[in-house]
Amino acid sequence: MTSEVDASFFDRAVDVVARDLIGRILRVSSADGARILAMIVETEAYGDASDLASHAAFRPGGRASAMAGPPGGIYVYSAYGMYPCLNFVTGSEGSPSAVLLRGVWRRNDERPVFGPGRTTRALGVTADDHGQQIPGSRFGVSAERTAHEIDAGPRIGITRATETHWRFVARIESNHS
Numbered sequence: 001m002t003s004e005v006d007a008s009f010f011d012r013a014v015d016v017v018a019r020d021l022i023g024r025i026l027r028v029s030s031a032d033g034a035r036i037l038a039m040i041v042e043t044e045a046y047g048d049a050s051d052l053a054s055h056a057a058f059r060p061g062g063r064a065s066a067m068a069g070p071p072g073g074i075y076v077y078s079a080y081g082m083y084p085c086l087n088f089v090t091g092s093e094g095s096p097s098a099v100l101l102r103g104v105w106r107r108n109d110e111r112p113v114f115g116p117g118r119t120t121r122a123l124g125v126t127a128d129d130h131g132q133q134i135p136g137s138r139f140g141v142s143a144e145r146t147a148h149e150i151d152a153g154p155r156i157g158i159t160r161a162t163e164t165h166w167r168f169v170a171r172i173e174s175n176h177s
Helices: 016-023 062-068 116-123
Strands: 024-029 035-045 072-078 084-087 098-104 141-144 150-153 167-170
Touching: 016 035, 016 167, 024 116, 024 150, 035 116, 062 072, 062 084, 072 116, 098 116
Parallel strands: none
Antiparallel strands: 024 035, 024 141, 035 098, 035 167, 072 084, 084 098, 150 167
């Protein structure tokens, strides 16, 4: 991975960032210098308090308050109390929104990993990553992106809101290098 985006990449509308992340390489580095590189292949966008599916609407305090933090912040929450889920904070500080990573394709794997809990486990992300920043020593996103056709559709499992087409998935035909 050559160059990485800076925080200004995330300082845009949440649906724009969610779509633009598809095909970019996510870097997750550990303290011992090991790096996981994975292409982002599925995302979902979650907006401010007017998006009733967003934590900003129904869970605005506690950890979810990170959604109103600076662009490029890391928001990690636990789904069902046990599966950490990785989100990137978007938009201007004070206006909560975040992109949930739902799928990645790690280098040298035969197929992508889908599902927010599986994705986070494949990347080695834990609740301790909450509050980190992109770019940073632990996380980075490539400035370059691999072109893919992108399908947009409704987010998964939304029951409390009128659904938008804010789920983005790369059409993938073969392994990436």
